[in-house]
Amino acid sequence: MGKVQVKKKSMFIDMTAMSDVTVLLLTFFMLTGNFIKKEPVQVVTPGSVSEIKIPETNILQILVEPSGKIFMSLDKQQDMAATLEAVGKEYGLTFTPEEIKKFSVFQTFGVPMKNMKQFLALPGEEQDKILKNYGIPCDSVDNQFKSWIRNARITNRDLRIAIKADQSTPYSVIKNVMSSLQDLKENRYNLITSLKKMSDE
Template identity: 40%
Template sequence: DVSFLLLTFFILTATARQPDPLEVTTPTSTYKFKVPDKDIAILSIGKGKVFYEIVGQDIRKATLDKMGERYKIKFTPEQRERFGVIGAFGVPMASLPGFIDMDGEQRTKFLKNATGIPADSTDNQLSEWLLQSRNAVAELHQAQMRVTIRGDGAEEYPVVKKIVEILQKQKINKFSLITSTE
């Protein structure tokens, strides 16, 4: 009876893992470190694209509000709620409202061909996402947001270098790299 109750509890309280929109084969490492489960942003880099994931519904919603103000895009309360449960995303701000309105299956298909978040010098939306999510973490949790990079082992060096430069421009000189264990 107890085992059945525990099983039921775990099934009801577990959150479904969002599918990764970008297939990334991380390099191997012997170092083990548990990635925190709050106040963290994960940058996924692969195929020349960058996807961004903010951990925590409250942080995601607050960041969306800040990005909406910055880019003068109005999000409905429903879009705000839906964005709160979306995992990693890689779309420009102009496409974000339509992306949020898609159902999960449509979103997964859409992300297979997504361009990633713009990170070039003319339209550096990735930098703005980082800044606004860091501000949201500071305001809501009075903490510093940790940044983690999950990069494909076969990714070209200039792409990764560009992302590190974006981090350094915001004085983020400490970040984690997600790897696979050997």
């Protein structure tokens, strides 16, 4: 006897619902996720059991790398622009609207004022490459760090200061930063750490 062949029917699966769910999930994660700031140097923060979170807005972050170079970031473009203009006036520099606009979109900055105009004239890719070689001066001869902090505070009184340093950064470097803040009567600030699990005992 011959075999009876069953005619195969083409199956159609409607993927519209799956596509809708995928788009909704993607939108959800994009809206609720926090983007990591692009930083010129990578630091490994020390561990801590504290779970206190710093606010997401009105933050002035100070980034200190192991050799002592200091970088800063402000979370609002208008604060960035106003602070640059104010610090520029202290050092006898006037910035064009184009230079101010370029600076205001920086995620992190840290260039001595004498190099600022030259730095702003560079293309974005070049800026990213060389930023790690600079750092804001914070010594007894030329403490531009104080000027940035003071003018940022004048621009936005609600700023919260947060220090992010590498765990291998020498204490003398951190002490220098803290002393500069104390000179400005800035005695309240957060230290950014990574969460360390408490051992069960």
